Amino acid sequence: MTAMLNVKDLRAFYGQVQALHGLNFSLNEGSLTTLLGANGAGKTTTLRAICNMVRSTGAVEFQGAALLGRSTENIVRLGIAHVPQGRGTFTAMTVEENLQLGAITRRDRSGIVADIERMYDHFPVLKQRHTQQAGTLSGGEQQMLAVARALMLRPRLMLLDEPSFGLAPLIVRDLFKILGKINREDKVTILVVEQNAQLALEIADRAYVIETGRIVMSGNANEIADNEDVRKSYLGY
Amino acid sequence: MELFANQVLAGIATGAIYACMALAVVMIYQAIDHLNFAQGEMAMFSTFISWQLMQWGVPYWLAFVLTLGFSFVAGIAIERVLFKPLAKAPILTNVAGFIALYSIINSCAGLIWDFTIKQYPTPFGSAPFLGSQLISTHQAGMIGITLLMLLGLFFFFRYTRIGLAMRAAASVPESARLVGINTSWMIALGWGMAAAIGSVAGMMIAPVVFLEPNMMLGVLIYGFAAAVLGGLTSPFGAVIGGFLVGIFENLVGTYIPGVGNELKLPIALALIITVLVVKPAGLFGRPIVKRV
Amino acid sequence: MSAAEEIVAEGQAVEAVPKRAMTLGTGTSLVVLAVLLLVPLVVKNFIIFQMTMLLIYGVAVLALNILTGGSGQFSLGQSAFYAIGAYTSAILMETFNVNYALTLPVAGIICFGAGFLFGQPALRLSGVYLALATFALATAMPQLLKLGYFEKWTGGVQGLVVEKPDAPFGLPIGQDMWLYYFTLAITIAIYVASINLLRSRSGRAFMAIRDNEIAASAMGINVALYKTLAFGVSAGITGVAGGLGAIAVQFVAPDSFTITLAIQLFLGMVVGGVGWLPGSIVGAAFIIFVPNIAEGVSKGLSGAVFGVLLFLVIFLVPHGARQVAMVAQQLVGKLKK
Numbered sequence: 090m091t092a093m094l095n096v097k098d099l100r101a102f103y104g105q106v107q108a109l110h111g112l113n114f115s116l117n118e119g120s121l122t123t124l125l126g127a128n129g130a131g132k133t134t135t136l137r138a139i140c141n142m143v144r145s146t147g148a149v150e151f152q153g154a155a156l157l158g159r160s161t162e163n164i165v166r167l168g169i170a171h172v173p174q175g176r177g178t179f180t181a182m183t184v185e186e187n188l189q190l191g192a193i194t195r196r197d198r199s200g201i202v203a204d205i206e207r208m209y210d211h212f213p214v215l216k217q218r219h220t221q222q223a224g225t226l227s228g229g230e231q232q233m234l235a236v237a238r239a240l241m242l243r244p245r246l247m248l249l250d251e252p253s254f255g256l257a258p259l260i261v262r263d264l265f266k267i268l269g270k271i272n273r274e275d276k277v278t279i280l281v282v283e284q285n286a287q288l289a290l291e292i293a294d295r296a297y298v299i300e301t302g303r304i305v306m307s308g309n310a311n312e313i314a315d316n317e318d319v320r321k322s323y324l325g326y
Numbered sequence: 327m328e329l330f331a332n333q334v335l336a337g338i339a340t341g342a343i344y345a346c347m348a349l350a351v352v353m354i355y356q357a358i359d360h361l362n363f364a365q366g367e368m369a370m371f372s373t374f375i376s377w378q379l380m381q382w383g384v385p386y387w388l389a390f391v392l393t394l395g396f397s398f399v400a401g402i403a404i405e406r407v408l409f410k411p412l413a414k415a416p417i418l419t420n421v422a423g424f425i426a427l428y429s430i431i432n433s434c435a436g437l438i439w440d441f442t443i444k445q446y447p448t449p450f451g452s453a454p455f456l457g458s459q460l461i462s463t464h465q466a467g468m469i470g471i472t473l474l475m476l477l478g479l480f481f482f483f484r485y486t487r488i489g490l491a492m493r494a495a496a497s498v499p500e501s502a503r504l505v506g507i508n509t510s511w512m513i514a515l516g517w518g519m520a521a522a523i524g525s526v527a528g529m530m531i532a533p534v535v536f537l538e539p540n541m542m543l544g545v546l547i548y549g550f551a552a553a554v555l556g557g558l559t560s561p562f563g564a565v566i567g568g569f570l571v572g573i574f575e576n577l578v579g580t581y582i583p584g585v586g587n588e589l590k591l592p593i594a595l596a597l598i599i600t601v602l603v604v605k606p607a608g609l610f611g612r613p614i615v616k617r618v
Numbered sequence: 619m620s621a622a623e624e625i626v627a628e629g630q631a632v633e634a635v636p637k638r639a640m641t642l643g644t645g646t647s648l649v650v651l652a653v654l655l656l657v658p659l660v661v662k663n664f665i666i667f668q669m670t671m672l673l674i675y676g677v678a679v680l681a682l683n684i685l686t687g688g689s690g691q692f693s694l695g696q697s698a699f700y701a702i703g704a705y706t707s708a709i710l711m712e713t714f715n716v717n718y719a720l721t722l723p724v725a726g727i728i729c730f731g732a733g734f735l736f737g738q739p740a741l742r743l744s745g746v747y748l749a750l751a752t753f754a755l756a757t758a759m760p761q762l763l764k765l766g767y768f769e770k771w772t773g774g775v776q777g778l779v780v781e782k783p784d785a786p787f788g789l790p791i792g793q794d795m796w797l798y799y800f801t802l803a804i805t806i807a808i809y810v811a812s813i814n815l816l817r818s819r820s821g822r823a824f825m826a827i828r829d830n831e832i833a834a835s836a837m838g839i840n841v842a843l844y845k846t847l848a849f850g851v852s853a854g855i856t857g858v859a860g861g862l863g864a865i866a867v868q869f870v871a872p873d874s875f876t877i878t879l880a881i882q883l884f885l886g887m888v889v890g891g892v893g894w895l896p897g898s899i900v901g902a903a904f905i906i907f908v909p910n911i912a913e914g915v916s917k918g919l920s921g922a923v924f925g926v927l928l929f930l931v932i933f934l935v936p937h938g939a940r941q942v943a944m945v946a947q948q949l950v951g952k953l954k955k
Contacts (some may be wrong), residue, residue, distance in 0.1 A: 140504070165506040177501035179494055181612070190494050193487060194506035242505065361746050415936035418686070422888040425881060426928035433921030481694065547757070554750055589765075592758030599751045603742045 093118040093246060093278050094139070096215050099147035101131075101302075103136040110136045111147070111300040116246070121272045121279045123293040123310065125286045127325070131302040132282040133174055136248045140164050140171050151246065170239035174250040176231045180224030184215055187223050187234055191241025201241070202233075208237040211267060229260040236264070240271065247271075249281040253288065261285065265292050287326060290314040331498020333576045339465040343534065346472045346527035347542075348556065348564035349479065350402030350520050355558045356496050357516020358409075360417060364427035365524050366546030368404075370539060371431050372397040372525030373532050374439050377446060386449050390529060394522050401521025405514045413510070435539040446532035468530045472565060475523060479561050492516060544591065548575070551598045557611020566609065571598070643947075650896075651806075658798050666794045668906065670866050672797075673805045675902035677859040678813060679886040680895055685852035687893020688816055689845060690828025692745060695736075695752030696883045698759040699729045699853040700873035703860025705763065708778045708870040711769050718783045718865055722804070725861035726854045733853020737846030744831075756880040763872035777871025780864050801862050808855055812895055815851070824848055889931055890939025900939040904931070 090187040094116040101109040106304055109131050116122050126132050137144040140161050151292075156164050165171070179187050188208055192201045209216035212233040218226060223234060239247055249268070253261040269292045270281050283289035289298060296313045298306035306319055313319055320326055350369065354362045376393035380386065408427065412420050450467030483489040495502040495512035502509050527549075528542065535541050552571045556563025574594045582593070602608065656674075658666045682696050703725040710716040710724060736755065743751050762768075765773050785796035807833065817820050823844045826834040835841045864870045882905040889904040890897025912923035935941040 142500070142503075160508070161503040162506050162508050165504060171498070171504050173504060177498060177504060179498050179501060181497050182490075182493065187488060189487075190502075190505050190507075191495075193491055238505070283473060355746075360748075411933060412936065415932065416892065418692075418884075418888050418892055419932050419936045419938075422885055422928060422932055425885060426925040426932070428925070429921040429928070430925035433919050433923075433925070436921070437918045501761050547753070550750060553749060558746070589758075589761045592754055592761055595750070595754030595757065599739070599743070599754060602747055602751070603739050606747065 091118050092116065093120075093152060094280070095148070095150040096139070096144045097148040097150075099135070099138055099145060099149060100145050101134050101145040103134075103143065107240065108143075108302050109138060109145070112299070112302075112304055114297055114307065116278055116280055118278055119276055120273070120294045120295065121269065121281070121284075121292060122295045123289040124280060124282045124299060125284075125289060126299040128284065129301075130299045133250050135277055135299065136171060136173075136250050138279070139248065140169065158298060165242070168242070168245040169320075170244035170246070171248045172239045172250060172252065174234045174254065176235040178223045178226075178231045178234060180222070182223055183220050184223050184226070184234060185219045187238050188215075188241050191238035192243075194242070204241055204243070208240060211240075211271075212237055216292050229256050229264075232256060232260075232264060233267075234265070240275075240277075246278045246279060246280070249279065251282055251284060252323055253283060253285045261288060265289075268292060286320075287314075329580070330577075333580050334573050335461065337573030337576035338569050339461045339572070340534075340576065341569035342469040342472050342550075343527070343531045343545055343568070344548040344552045344571045346468065346475070346530055347524070347545050348552035348568045349472065349475055349561055350524035350527055350554075351549050351553040352558060352561050352564040353523055354516060354520035355520070355553065356492070357513050357520065359496070360375060361550055361553075362422065362520070363421070363424040363546075364431060365520065366542030366549070367428050367431035367435070368397070368401065368521050369524035369528035369531075369566040370542045371435050372400075372448070372521070373528035373537060374435055374539075376525075376529055377444065377532075377537055378439075380447065385618070386447060390449075393525050393529065397521040397525035398518040402429025402514045402518040404521075405517035409517075410510065410514075413513075415418060439539070441540070442539055444537040446529075446537040448533035452533070464533055471526065471530060472568075475526060476561055476565050483561075488515070547591065548594070551595055555598045555601060555608055557608030559612055560608070560610040563610030566613055574598075630908045635818050654802060658795055663792060663794045664735065666798050670794070670798045670801050671863070672899065672902050672906055673801045674859050674862045675883070675886065675906060676868060676899040677808055677862070678856050678883050679890060679901045680809065680898040681852040681855035681859065682883050682887045683890070683893055683895055683898055684816070684824075684855070685848055685885060687819065688828065689824040689848035690831075691740070691845060691848060692749045692848075693752040693852070694749050694814055694877070694880050694884060695755035695857050696852070697875050697877060697880035698732060698755045700860035700863065700879060700883075701759050701763065701870075701872075702732055703729050703857030704864035704870045704875065705772060705778075705860075706857065707861035707864045711780055711865075712778055713771065716935040722858050722861045725857045729857025729860070730850045730854030732848050732857075734850035736853070737849030740849065741842055742844055744768075753877065753880075756877045760872040763875070773870075775872060777869060777874075780868045780870065782865065782868050791916070792852055801866070804858065804862065808858070809895065812855070816895070820844065822845065885928065889928075889938050891938030891943075894938070894940035894943075896943070897939040912920060
C-alpha cells in the first residue's frame, strides 16, 4: 500500500516558541487516520504545518511532491483539502457560493454543478438553505458546509481539524458517519484531528497520539481503543 | 420649491463625479480593507496620459481604451513593486506609503506636464441635456458611464468566478487560500481594477474641473466621503453616496448663508459624519457583528 | 450601543509597544539630554530656531502617539488643535497682553476641552471612519479661521504677528536661545508626564481599549470616558505645542495650519515608531529636514524625492525608529557578551 503523505522530522514554530518537535508519520492511500491528543498538544499545528500555514522545517511529501516550500494555495491545488478549526466559513456569502468557492480551482463547469448536487444529497439541510447567508447557519450546519466545501475540490487527501468542536453529539455521529462514507466510497484519504477520541477511533483505521509536539503512540485504531492504559493516560477515558 | 428641485438636480449632476470616484474607492477598499490616499493622483496621472495621447493625434475613444489598459497594468505594477513588500507591515505604515505615492505622482505630473490648466475634451458635448439648463450632455454622459461601470462591477462580482474569488479573498483570506485562491494576486487585481475605474473617473471629471495636477484633491475627498456614506462594502452605496454628496454640497451652498466655496467641503464632511454617527456602517453597508 | 452592534475596526490597526520598550534606556536618555542641552551653545541662531521647532513638532507628534499608539484612535486632525493652541497664545499675547508663558496652560486647557468635545461624537467611529472625521476637522479649521465673524480677533486671512519674548530677569541670553531652553523644559516635562500617564492605570486603560475594545469594556473600563480623555489629553498637548509654535515663528495665519500639517504629524508618528514616545523627536526631524533635503536634490521633483525617501524609510524600517532602536539594543546586547 502506497504512502500518500509522508511526514519526516516535522518541526513547527510560532515565533520563538517551538510547537512540534520532529514528527514522523505517514498516511496510506485510502486510509482514515486520526490524530489524537489533549488541548495544546500540537494537533492543529500539525495540520497547519502540512499546509504551510506556520513556519516549519523538515519534510512533508504528498504523492512524491515536497510540500514545505509551496504556498498554501499551491498545496491545496495539489489535491489537499483542509477544513480548519472553526470551519473558516465564508460567512458573508451564500451556502451555494461557499460550495462554488470550494471548486474555484476546477475548470470543469458541468462537473462542478454535478458535485454541488451530490453535496446536497450528502447534506440535505444545505440544499434547504442554499441561498441563505452562510453566517446564519448553525454550528452543525456550518460544519457540514465546511466538509462539503472541502469535498468540492475533489481532494485526494482531506484534513479535518476538530470537526466535532461545539457540536451536539447526535450531529457529530451523523458527521462522522458521512466522513466514513466519503472515505470508503469516494476513496478520499482522511486525516482527522480530534479531541473526542472515542468517536474518532470508531471510524478510523489508524491512530496517532500526540503530546506536547511529539508522537507518543501509534497503531491500529481498534488496538488503541482497546488499550485501557493508553486510553487512560493519553485520551482521558 | 422649484429652486430646491433644481439644486437637487444640479447636485445629482455634479454628484456623478463623486459617484465615479467613490466606485474606485470602494473597489480598492474591497481589495485591501483600507482607503488609498493616492488614488486621486493615479486617476489624475492616467487622465494626463490620455490627454497626451490625444495631443499626439490619437482619437478620443482609442485614447480612452488605451488609458484604461495602461491604468490597469500600472495599478498592478504599483501594488506588486511598492505595496506587496509592505503587506506584513502595520496598516499605518501602509498609509504612509499611500502618502508617499501621492507625493511622487503629484510631483512627477507637475514636472512632466506643468501646473497650467489644460482643456480636456468630452465625447458627449456640453449642450444642455434635453433642454435642461441644469444638466449638460456631458454630465448626463458621466452619469451614464458611472451607472454602466456600476452594472459592470455588479455582474463581475456576482456572476464571474474571479469576482467570487476576489470577494472571498477580501472577506476571509485564510479560507480563500484553503480553497486554492492566490490571495496575493487578488489584491494586485483589486488595485488594477481600482486604477482603471479611477482613470475613467479622471477622464470624466477633467472636462468639468480642467486638467491640472491638483485637480483631484477635492474630488478624492468627496469620493471618500461618498464611499463611506454609502457604506464601504457596497458599490451601489458608493454611487448613491456620490449623488447624495453632490446634492448636499449644492444645497449647503445655496441655503446656508455666508458659506463660500471653501466652507462647503468641511460642512459636507460634517454632515456625512453626522450620518455615520447614526449609522456607523454607512447607508448601505453591512454592519458586521464584532466577535470577541 | 451593545457590543453586538459595534462596527468592526480593521482588526488591530495599532500594535502594542511592550512596556519595558516604552522609553530609551537611562544611558541613552542621558546622552540625548546632554546633546539637547549643549548643542545650542555652539551653533548659530537659525539652527537654534530649527531645534526649537524640532522640539515643538516632537511634542505634537508625541501627542499623536498617545492618541493613536496609546488608545488606538486614528487621527488626521491634529493640525486643528495645533491651530487652536497657536491662535489662543497669539490672541492672548497680542490682544490681551498676557505673558507668553501663561498663555500656554490656557492653550492647553482650551484644546483639552476641544479635544474632549470632539471625542464625544468620535466615539461611534473608528478606523477609516474616524480618520475621515478628523480629516474633516483639519480641513475645516483654516476655513473657520478665515471667517469674517472672527476677524477682529484672528486677523482674518492675514493672521496675527506675535512678538518674541526676551529672556526673563534680564538674563544675557538671546531671544532664540531663551525660547529654546524654555521649550526644552516644557518638552521634557510633557515627555515625562506622558510616560507616566501611559504607565499609569489610565494608560493601561488606553492600551486595553486599543488592543480589544470589547474585552476592555467587559472588564469594566469606562471606554467612552477613556477614549474622550485620550482625545482631550492629546489635543491639549498639541495645543501647547501650537502655542509654542506661534511664539517661535512669531506669526499665525490660517494657511499655516492646513491638512498638510496634520499629514506631516502623522508621517512623523509613523517614522518615529507608532506608540513609541522617544521616536517622536525622530519623526519630527524627518518632517522638518527631509523636505528640505528633497528640495535640495531636485527643485522640480522635490515631492517625488520626498516620496522616494519616505518609501525607503518604510521599506527598511516599517516599524519606524523604534525598530532601529530595538536592533541597536540587540547589537549592544550581543557585544556585551
